[in-house]
Amino acid sequence: MADAPFVSVSGLDIDLEVPGGRLHAVRDSSFDIALGETLCIVGESGSGKSMTALGLMGLLPSNAHRSARRLRVGNHDLLSLNRREMADLMGREMAMIFQEPMTSLNPCYTVGNQMSEMLIRHLRMGRRPALTLARDWLDRVGIPPTAGRLDQYPHQLSGGLRQRVMIAMMLMCSPKLIIADEPTTALDVTIQAQILHLLAGLQRELGITMIFITHDLGVVSRIADRVAVMYAGQIVEMGRTREILRDPQHPYTRGLLECVPAPGKTRPGAHLGTIPGTVPSLVGQLSGCGFAGRCPHAAVGCRGEIPALTVRADGRQVRCLFTPDALWSAA
Amino acid sequence: MNQHANANGGTEPLLELRDVTRSFAVKSGLFGPTLQLQAVRGVNLSVHRGDVLALVGESGCGKTTLARMLMGVLPPTEGEILYRGQSISKSPLAERSRHIQAVFQDPYSSLNPRKTIGSIVSLPLRVHRQGGAASIREETLRMMDMVGLPARFFDSYPNQLSGGQRQRVAIARALILKPEIVICDEPTSALDVSVQSQILNLLTDLRRELNLTYVLISHNLGVIEHMATEVAVMYLGRIVEKAPGTALFSQPRHPYTDALLSSVITPDPDLGIPTIDLGVSFPNALSPPSGCAFHPRCARALDRCQRIAPPVTHDSKGTVECHLLDVAP
Amino acid sequence: MQDAEATTEPTIPTPGAVLWGKILRHKGILFGGGIVAVMVIVAVLAPLIAPYDPYAQSLISRLQPPVWLDGGSWQHPLGTDHLGRDYLSRLMHGARISLIIGACTAAISGVLGTTLGVVAGYFGGRVDTAITFLVTVKLSIPTILVALAVVQLVGGSLTVVVLVLGFLLWHQFAIVARAVTLQIRDMDYITAARMIGCSRARILLTEVMPNLMNQIIVVLTLTMASAIVIEAALSFLGVGVKPPLPSWGIMIAEGRTHIFFDPWLVMIPGAALFALVLSINLLGDGLRDVTAPQGRN
Numbered sequence: 001m002a003d004a005p006f007v008s009v010s011g012l013d014i015d016l017e018v019p020g021g022r023l024h025a026v027r028d029s030s031f032d033i034a035l036g037e038t039l040c041i042v043g044e045s046g047s048g049k050s051m052t053a054l055g056l057m058g059l060l061p062s063n064a065h066r067s068a069r070r071l072r073v074g075n076h077d078l079l080s081l082n083r084r085e086m087a088d089l090m091g092r093e094m095a096m097i098f099q100e101p102m103t104s105l106n107p108c109y110t111v112g113n114q115m116s117e118m119l120i121r122h123l124r125m126g127r128r129p130a131l132t133l134a135r136d137w138l139d140r141v142g143i144p145p146t147a148g149r150l151d152q153y154p155h156q157l158s159g160g161l162r163q164r165v166m167i168a169m170m171l172m173c174s175p176k177l178i179i180a181d182e183p184t185t186a187l188d189v190t191i192q193a194q195i196l197h198l199l200a201g202l203q204r205e206l207g208i209t210m211i212f213i214t215h216d217l218g219v220v221s222r223i224a225d226r227v228a229v230m231y232a233g234q235i236v237e238m239g240r241t242r243e244i245l246r247d248p249q250h251p252y253t254r255g256l257l258e259c260v261p262a263p264g265k266t267r268p269g270a271h272l273g274t275i276p277g278t279v280p281s282l283v284g285q286l287s288g289c290g291f292a293g294r295c296p297h298a299a300v301g302c303r304g305e306i307p308a309l310t311v312r313a314d315g316r317q318v319r320c321l322f323t324p325d326a327l328w329s330a331a
Numbered sequence: 332m333n334q335h336a337n338a339n340g341g342t343e344p345l346l347e348l349r350d351v352t353r354s355f356a357v358k359s360g361l362f363g364p365t366l367q368l369q370a371v372r373g374v375n376l377s378v379h380r381g382d383v384l385a386l387v388g389e390s391g392c393g394k395t396t397l398a399r400m401l402m403g404v405l406p407p408t409e410g411e412i413l414y415r416g417q418s419i420s421k422s423p424l425a426e427r428s429r430h431i432q433a434v435f436q437d438p439y440s441s442l443n444p445r446k447t448i449g450s451i452v453s454l455p456l457r458v459h460r461q462g463g464a465a466s467i468r469e470e471t472l473r474m475m476d477m478v479g480l481p482a483r484f485f486d487s488y489p490n491q492l493s494g495g496q497r498q499r500v501a502i503a504r505a506l507i508l509k510p511e512i513v514i515c516d517e518p519t520s521a522l523d524v525s526v527q528s529q530i531l532n533l534l535t536d537l538r539r540e541l542n543l544t545y546v547l548i549s550h551n552l553g554v555i556e557h558m559a560t561e562v563a564v565m566y567l568g569r570i571v572e573k574a575p576g577t578a579l580f581s582q583p584r585h586p587y588t589d590a591l592l593s594s595v596i597t598p599d600p601d602l603g604i605p606t607i608d609l610g611v612s613f614p615n616a617l618s619p620p621s622g623c624a625f626h627p628r629c630a631r632a633l634d635r636c637q638r639i640a641p642p643v644t645h646d647s648k649g650t651v652e653c654h655l656l657d658v659a660p
Numbered sequence: 661m662q663d664a665e666a667t668t669e670p671t672i673p674t675p676g677a678v679l680w681g682k683i684l685r686h687k688g689i690l691f692g693g694g695i696v697a698v699m700v701i702v703a704v705l706a707p708l709i710a711p712y713d714p715y716a717q718s719l720i721s722r723l724q725p726p727v728w729l730d731g732g733s734w735q736h737p738l739g740t741d742h743l744g745r746d747y748l749s750r751l752m753h754g755a756r757i758s759l760i761i762g763a764c765t766a767a768i769s770g771v772l773g774t775t776l777g778v779v780a781g782y783f784g785g786r787v788d789t790a791i792t793f794l795v796t797v798k799l800s801i802p803t804i805l806v807a808l809a810v811v812q813l814v815g816g817s818l819t820v821v822v823l824v825l826g827f828l829l830w831h832q833f834a835i836v837a838r839a840v841t842l843q844i845r846d847m848d849y850i851t852a853a854r855m856i857g858c859s860r861a862r863i864l865l866t867e868v869m870p871n872l873m874n875q876i877i878v879v880l881t882l883t884m885a886s887a888i889v890i891e892a893a894l895s896f897l898g899v900g901v902k903p904p905l906p907s908w909g910i911m912i913a914e915g916r917t918h919i920f921f922d923p924w925l926v927m928i929p930g931a932a933l934f935a936l937v938l939s940i941n942l943l944g945d946g947l948r949d950v951t952a953p954q955g956r957n
Contacts, residue, residue, distance in 0.1 A: 188390055189389075193605045256525060260524060269558070432855060440849065445870035455857075501852070
């Protein structure tokens with residue numbers, strides 16, 4: 001790991017005020033990302049993966065409270081920025097790509113209009129050069145300039161094209177960090193592969209740091225340098241992608257990998273692995289490990305207090321008392 | 332697996348589609364002319380007893396329209412749907428309901444929020460007047476037990492259940508009339524991975540226990556490879572390739588199937604992101620390309636692909652619609 | 661098959677319990693509902709609890725002021741009218757008229773409008789076009805004028821007023837029912853019911869209608885309020901229910917001539933009318949708040 005990480009998050013807590021009390025959507029999340037690195041945050045619905053991203057961007061709903069010990073992106077301390085400075089930073093330094101581009105594209109304006117508006121606002125460009133640059137960027141994301149897409153409205157584009165437009169729009173102002181929240185989940189598989197290709201290619205080319213949020217372990221395996229697995233609002237395991245997928249230490253990561261039908265590994269028609277039980281309620285305090293209720297190896301010690309993240313020599317972090325490694329060294 | 336491999340040999344298909352076409356009238360603009368959108372264009376397909384036939388294709392390829400025709404909620408514009416050799420295109424739903432049932436994608440919209448689980452699962456029995464109140468209740472509880480729902484949910488409402496539990500309710504409702512065919516329309520795509528595997532296991536078990544035949548619609552090729560015995564690949568309203576699951580996944584013969592399979596992303600850190608040679612533009616279903624509908628996106632398209640619709644090749648390995656088959660054996 | 665989700669799960673209340681919880685926490689509903697409830701009880705029990713016969717005239721004790729004015733007495737807490745009839749008793753019996761008209765009108769227009777709306781929304785196509793046209797036509801008819809004309813022609817009576825208003829106030833039901841049905845129609849549980857072989861009538865009654873009820877109840881209360889106001893207006897104009905029935909509108913009309921010397925003759929029934937309509941509207945608005953959808957669960 002580089003000496004000064006580009007993104008540094010420490011002790012991020014996000015609570016939501018809900019009718020039943022305080023819902024701890026994210027608990028004590030800490031991670032660092034080096035410049036140009038891709039971190040995948042993977043987890044199931046309700047794991048807090050999207051909340052982490054929204055919390056970092058300061059885009060939380062009004063009933064949410066955010067607190068953290070450190071929240072740095074580049075030279076900016078996000079905790080000390082006010083709303084205006086944050087808005088200024090977004091689009092220029094950090095950008096976010098959502099699952100459904102329709103929510104971030106305005107249906108009333110043409111693609112060209114919205115793209116050039118972005119450049120005019122953030123980079124103070126003139127209208128004409130802005131439109132030229134927009135056309136270049138569309139070409140760059142695989143939309144040929146001949147097709148007249150600049151004059152089309154978002155609803156006239158297919159889902160894949162919309163996501164391409166979105167990517168172009170987000171990358172135009174050359175941000176240093178992009179947060180992509182399930183950008184390919186709503187797309188067809190062929191389009192998904194194309195979009196991932198595009199995104200990963202541009203990221204490498206421009207040296208952008210990326211946080212990629214997904215529930216799909218397949219996508220994780222192909223684009224992430226490192227992975228953070230989230231469960232019930234906590235990071236339960238984090239490390240290099242290859243090592244996590246090859247040698248998962250946390251029982252939840254292991255369970256998750258066994259659930260996915262994978263050619264060659266799972267026999268067609270045979271039983272897939274399952275994780276019985278449900279996610280514990282996130283309202284109120286957790287008693288012990290959040291996964292204890294569903295864990296095949298849970299013991300008395302797991303119900304006491306929340307296990308701490310232990311850091312191995314190779315940088316792997318695991319929030320579990322009884323990892324295979326721990327058992328191995330105890331024996 | 333094996334008992335199904337030989338089930339196809341020559342026996343009469345359980346469900347058969349003959350030249351089924353479905354078009355929709357689409358208005359182009361407020362005062363524009365009405366155009367005909369052919370969502371399904373002349374599909375021939377047979378499903379044999381014990382099969383898990385998977386329909387796969389991109390969104391807009393017509394697989395949902397085809398599924399709705401199989402369900403009987405949408406009549407075909409042309410062609411016929413046969414059940415055990417008898418046309419059922421026009422027979423009332425009440426009659427079909429004993430043979431064909433469905434499980435839907437969204438377990439939130441597939442259960443009436445105002446009804447209890449017991450009432451949802453028992454509805455088919457009550458509609459078909461199968462037995463008195465006591466026996467209906469008993470049968471409902473038995474069915475709930477079979478899909479892994481505890482009896483205490485009988486008086487619960489759908490909002491009290493998780494997504495996976497709701498999908499179990501939907502499966503119980505579909506199976507309580509003992510149908511032979513279940514149309515599973517994206518049964519797990521709204522669910523989390525860990526819940527998806529539970530539902531897939533349940534479907535596998537139930538198929539074995541009740542000798543069911545599934546038509547599985549999914550965009551998840553991992554799920555299809557795991558579940559399907561037969562796979563039909565759809566492109567722009569036509570089935571371009573149909574073959575047994577193992578054959579199709581190991582040796583795709585249509586270039587579109589090839590592209591589809593290579594875009595599958597399995598959790599393997601040694602592989603990169605696949606390169607797909609399909610181009611950016613998706614065809615307009617209102618005016619499908621001439622000749623082979625796939626030719627504008629096909630990397631290996633020939634001259635004649637633009638002009639002549641490809642012939643249907645039917646052989647021991649399956650059915651393919653492609654000119655390339657004649658060129659390179 | 662393992663019992664998939666057997667571990668400690670939080671107990672989620674039934675939709676009914678959730679709704680009741682919200683209702684009991686909503687101030688508008690509690691306030692409006694409370695006043696409406698009191699008015700209904702008074703109206704139902706009017707023959708038993710009213711101190712006098714509302715029709716009994718007594719020329720000796722005419723135009724007595726209510727108890728809080730000079731010359732008032734507890735004998736007639738709200739005074740007497742120009743024929744010496746006890747005003748409190750007339751007000752209580754008048755509540756009966758208002759509530760009967762409100763309830764019956766809302767019921768008739770509710771059945772009519774909801775049926776049309778559900779049919780239009782569920783079947784769509786030409787049926788929908790026809791019914792939507794009907795609603796458009798209805799919306800361009802001035803309600804009060806038509807009511808005036810019809811009652812003038814046929815002659816005013818409770819039944820006539822209820823029927824006329826019932827056939828004039830259904831459009832709101834039709835519009836709401838159609839809009840909601842259009843959403844419900846595409847739900848998978850409707851497709852599932854069709855595949856099970858349910859008849860159309862059964863689907864409409866058991867699958868569509870229960871999901872419509874929340875919104876219909878809201879329209880019901882609002883229609884009730886406007887029916888009560890329109891009845892009062894018609895009676896005031898002398899074409900509604902006929903004297904000596906103690907309608908609040910008639911009471912206001914009869915008090916009108918004395919407005920300079922005995923303004924309470926107008927103000928008391930006016931205040932009662934205002935309170936009833938306000939509380940019904942509060943109740944309706946509150947019900948709309950608590951039944952408004954918020955997310956999926």
